[in-house]
Amino acid sequence: MKELLIDLDISAKTALYEQIYEYIREEIMGGRLSKGERLPSARLLAENLQVSRSTADAAYAQLVSEGYLMAKRGSGYYVCDISSLYDFTINRFDSNNTGAYIREKQADSPKAGNRNQYNGEHAGTQECMYSFLPGQIDEACFPYNAWRKSAKEALADLETGHRLLQAGDPKGEYPLRRAIASYLHHARGVRCSPHQLIIGAGNEYLLQILGQVLGAPLKAAMENPTYLQAYHTFCNIGCEVQAVPMDEDGIRTEEIPGWNFNKQQTEKQPADAQSSLDTETKKDGLFLVYVMPSHQFPLGAVMPLKRRLELLAWAGACEGRYIIEDDHDSEFRYKGRPIPSLQGMDREGKVIYLGTFSNSIMPSIRISYMVLPMELLAAYEKKCGFYTSTVSKIQQMTVCRFIEDGCFERHLNKMRGIYKAKHDCLLQLLKKKKWVRRIYGDRAGLHMAVELNCSLTEEEITERAASCGLLVQGMSGCYLAGGKKPEAGPVLLLGFGNLTKSQICAAAAILDQCMEHEK
């Protein structure tokens, strides 16, 4: 068993558990702790380092959840096989002003359903008392005053010099891009300069633009189940989509087309080499993998490190492969540290990062952002640089003010506490229910997926619930056409963002009622 000599700095801003986490992580990544090696128990580590047991536990838990360590019951913690699939020394596209991969204690949020659902023009929901639909945010706690102030100041700023009226920057206002880049850097470990950021009116719009940047023919592999809005967008732009099954760690990488490259030969083939993959890529156009590694929708899986590295290796193995990291869900996380982005690990310019303010501010604001690798940025400028920005300048500068004045961070911190309380309340309730077989994605976000232990179909349950005044959505609508659905029982997506604790209890009681009289 390796002894860990960690030089903790008690006066540092970084929490002790984070310092331990960081140290062990670096040891593993640097190869100084190798596959299968056993680490001291949490009790022993705490003793050695003179920290509390809970601090040691937290550090280990985070390392386990990110896939660096494996916990064997009764036996302790072991270093995982992260193999040498991915070479961290390559750093082709690192731009000067992004700096190192810094992590700070920040946050993560989720989206849900068709992740943010519209209730219809003359919504038939008036009769419904409660909604478990995913993608609803807490409406009572929005900082209206701060928002109004930001909006007012942004308008006043823009009136000066009549900048309000002039056409905006095609990629989005520079100050907002700068603010987002800085936020992503600190909160998500994303490495980018503001120049790599494109601001657009929603993720679907940005995916359409991306399709134009990449050009036809285009293929994409998606997790199944997944976020169907993205799937339909791919279909609409003529992209051929392949469903890839999931397990509890996320997308099953070995089922991604082109996965069968020899793991011993992971060094990149020279561009002119006639490897079968290269030929395939040239003939078939580009290949994308669309994933949500921080918190998969709808299942909530967090992709462990090993699989992340596998994905990056797959993308790096030949030209024409890219990963879309949809980080829709990264602000509200209730257990452990935020999971850093895949983009931050990428050294070969293979990850396209997508984020949104739909959950962190409001669904109706329609501001998303995309971070392009440098190579694709050039293609963007050439093919899509002529497009006018799709977001109004006033809205952009309002959000910019909101972030720069610290309102955004305060709002996120407040909401994380509020959502955690709702989350804990629902989780405790569900754990007592006989009709709950399994709960997925219960560490983050604004919804959980609940596999049921009952003989009713999803449709029967949602109908029964609606007739009792509860809107609820099944997971079957999240599967890709043609993709395999598992044999498991019905699964409900329970969004709790806009319910109070007592509403959560009442809504859960309605579900009790629905399950009571089975067929």
Add this chain to the structure above:
Amino acid sequence: MKELLIDLDISAKTALYEQIYEYIREEIMGGRLSKGERLPSARLLAENLQVSRSTADAAYAQLVSEGYLMAKRGSGYYVCDISSLYDFTINRFDSNNTGAYIREKQADSPKAGNRNQYNGEHAGTQECMYSFLPGQIDEACFPYNAWRKSAKEALADLETGHRLLQAGDPKGEYPLRRAIASYLHHARGVRCSPHQLIIGAGNEYLLQILGQVLGAPLKAAMENPTYLQAYHTFCNIGCEVQAVPMDEDGIRTEEIPGWNFNKQQTEKQPADAQSSLDTETKKDGLFLVYVMPSHQFPLGAVMPLKRRLELLAWAGACEGRYIIEDDHDSEFRYKGRPIPSLQGMDREGKVIYLGTFSNSIMPSIRISYMVLPMELLAAYEKKCGFYTSTVSKIQQMTVCRFIEDGCFERHLNKMRGIYKAKHDCLLQLLKKKKWVRRIYGDRAGLHMAVELNCSLTEEEITERAASCGLLVQGMSGCYLAGGKKPEAGPVLLLGFGNLTKSQICAAAAILDQCMEHEK
């Protein structure tokens, strides 16, 4: 010569010249005045109807500009050949709540350049004193107070019941669609219900969506020169574009592919008939014609009635043909009545109408709208109904308030006067210049196209001007790749929207300087 028995209503809200215009128009459309028939002179008409001579002149001028009458110098006014190309009795898709084709005294506006240009992140324009670039609106006269009030009220409205935070209607907020439909109906003669309106973040976005609705393969014919943003968008979505030459009336209809159908056989072929056109359409997918009939960009041509009817007949001649009417330019018109939209004449659901608030409110607002024929609306719902709106709810409701409170109309009326004064000032100046060969598009919009009488190239002139502190753009950048450029001399696009009269004089003087020393 036909005597005109017009029953004028002096107490009516409608101006006398409009009543005369309306009467004669109806007589022509109803076939009671036929091709070649000579009308009384303006003097005689004025006498007969007991109106002023200028009233009779105004009515005739409008009828001439819309292509109902032809003026022969020294001989009088004759009814044009509007043939029976297009059957006005078909009214398949008229919806109940749009009512009749009502026209009221309203307005038209233009766009320019890449119609609304962004000056760059670190714009090199600081050194330039003046900008003749098209697409600039008057920044000094914007009703900041009214706008601020609308924004504040919209926010307050939305806070009630937390509607601000809920995801919006995918097609755009209903109250805004209702307000736009009503505006379009009264100001532009557009017949549509709010349900046919899709609000989106800019014309280019809406064209991309339209491409998805129509599906591949897609072909489009465009006027040449044209609005290149639309051309590039078509190219990006895989639409094959054909350049069609223009004359002073706009697109030369006889050069549109598929034009060579027998004019005697204009009755629609039954869907199953094996006409060569039908076969062609099925094999080749859909065919679009993209036009700007109210005020063509960049040349400013107003498409006369005959050509409008020809276009509608072309579209109606077989399945799979649609016309995109980009009415970007319909708010500011300085001579005669506004030219009603092509969409308002369409009875077969062949016209897709596009409009924008970029010129009428501000370029940075990013709100455009598209009116779909009922047939395409169904396809939209099916293929694109899942897309979340691309415009933020706050912005939509701010514009809605701005329109409903009458601020929009007041703003347009005020700006029309302001722009007309600038327009007249520039026109007077240009008419005196030796280097001006011809002026195009001088009745509307925020720019003119000026053909030069000089041996310099466009590039030389724009470079000389820039070195003297004046930004100016040539028209050669508006031609489609592969389309023929005419042999004419260099043409400049002179946008005057954001220049004061004295700035217009100073800028024109710089042009004098540039032309002074020819090669």
